[in-house]
Amino acid sequence: MKGHITDKKKKSEKKGAVKRIFLGALLIGIGALILGGCGSSTEETQSEQEKTASAKKEDDKIQIGLTVDSFVIERWIRDRDVFVATAREMGADVNVQDAGADAKEQISQIEYFISKQVDVIVVIARDCGALSDVIQKAQNAGIPVISYDRMINNSNTNLYISFDNRKVGEIMAQALIDAIPQGGDIFMIQGSSTDNNVHMLKNGFDDVLKNSDLNVVYEANCEGWMAELAEGYMEEALEKYPHVKGIMCGNDDIASQVVEVLAENQMAGDVIVVGQDGDLAACQRIVEGTQYMTAFKPIEDLAREAAKYAVEIGSGKDPSELEGVTETVNDGTYDVSSRILEPIAVTKENIDKVIIDGGFHRRDEVYLNADYS
Structure with a gap:
């Protein structure tokens, strides 16, 4: 009888040990899940923070809208390439649009830039007399406009940069x-x-x-x-x-x-x-x-200076205070702050x-x- 009781006691102790091992393993597993869950949450939070920081960095960039008469003319391709490269070196983004020798298309492109709320618009005008109304829209929206190479007539653009x-x-x-x-x-x-x-x-x-x-x-x-x-x-x-x-x-x-x-x-x-x-x-x-x-x-000098001015004006600087802007040119109605380079x-x-x-x-x-x- 005594031997039988001893065997039952041993079995009971063995079951207790198994239960303790099982419960221990279960607690360890739950802890790991909790810690793993916390780690995942932290990683997701860090990822979201990085995305937010990246988006903020993009938002901080000066956004320039550049509309070009037509790339059929050889020189405008070179102007564009130098302008874009210079602006990017200065940390700005440039949205380039080709008007395809169509004044109405160029007006639509300027309206598009207005809707995108770019910081500054640069225009190589197709028709210097057809853009005054849309330029007024841009200025009413608080967006400065630069006449590049060709003066936009009767529009009081913020800057004119060209050759003499x-x-x-x-x-x-x-x-x-x-x-x-x-x-x-x-x-x-x-x-x-x-x-x-x-x-x-x-x-x-x-x-x-x-x-x-x-x-x-x-x-x-x-x-x-x-x-x-x-x-x-x-x-x-x-x-x-x-x-x-x-x-x-x-x-x-x-x-x-x-x-x-x-x-x-x-x-x-x-x-x-x-x-x-x-x-x-x-x-x-x-x-x-x-x-x-x-x-x-x-033209590479012109493009580099224009890009620099676009970034500065897009940052809020007054055109009349920019280095090299030393004169004004009349656009038919207004005297426009101008930077004029010399031909050879x-x-x-x-x-x-x-x-x-x-x-x-x-x-x-x-x-x-x-x-x-």
Whole structure:
């Protein structure tokens, strides 16, 4: 009997030990779940905090809206690239829109920027006289606007940054006078009449030309800066005035069409052609001898300064207090704070120094079809 009781006691003790082991394991498991749950919660909280901080950092960035007339014109691509790179280096974001040579589309793009509540809008205007109402909307929404390269008329934009367009006209006229000392008939195949720069350029051109022996016998405007129109104008002008000595072209894109027509008439190289912008094709024609001069505008300097100003104005700085903004230009109604850069007359004599040594185009590109040994 005693042995039987002892066996029951041992079994009871064994069951108790098993229960204690089970309960211990259960408590450890529950503790681990609780701790694991806390760890997950902490990780989720940290992740949310990081997301919030990242979003806040993005919100703190200056938001710039840039609307461009059209990337068909070679120089605007370079302007855009330098502008965007500079703005990003300064910690800003740039939303680039291509108006596709459509003034109504550009108005829609500016309205889009207003709805996005960007900090500043930069406009390379398609039609300088068609944007005043939408610019007023932007300003009513508290968004400053910068006229880039082309002044937006009667709009009182916060800043105008460009080159001295009157000076461009002056150096074009002087180049023709220097190259045609005997005088003679010349054509003017200009840019769009809706571009305020075209009028400033013509004023400078006319003022220098009036005391010379050169006579403007034909004038036309490539509306919308459509260079293809120059072909028809040239054919018409040559039919009336076949002994033309020189041609002023609104830009180098127009000059391309002009030189092509001259070549078809075996006149390329005999007629003095001037343009502006320093396009690669124009530089190639200069070293080849079919274009005499391009009024070069260091557009990378323009783009860098414009980006810097956009960030500063978007941060709340007054345009009149910005470094380099030392004058005003009238937009037809208002005097606008302005930054004006100087153009440079580039001919065969200084193209290596200005264009190649300056890093604007490579030597092998410029001299692609000419000897540069």
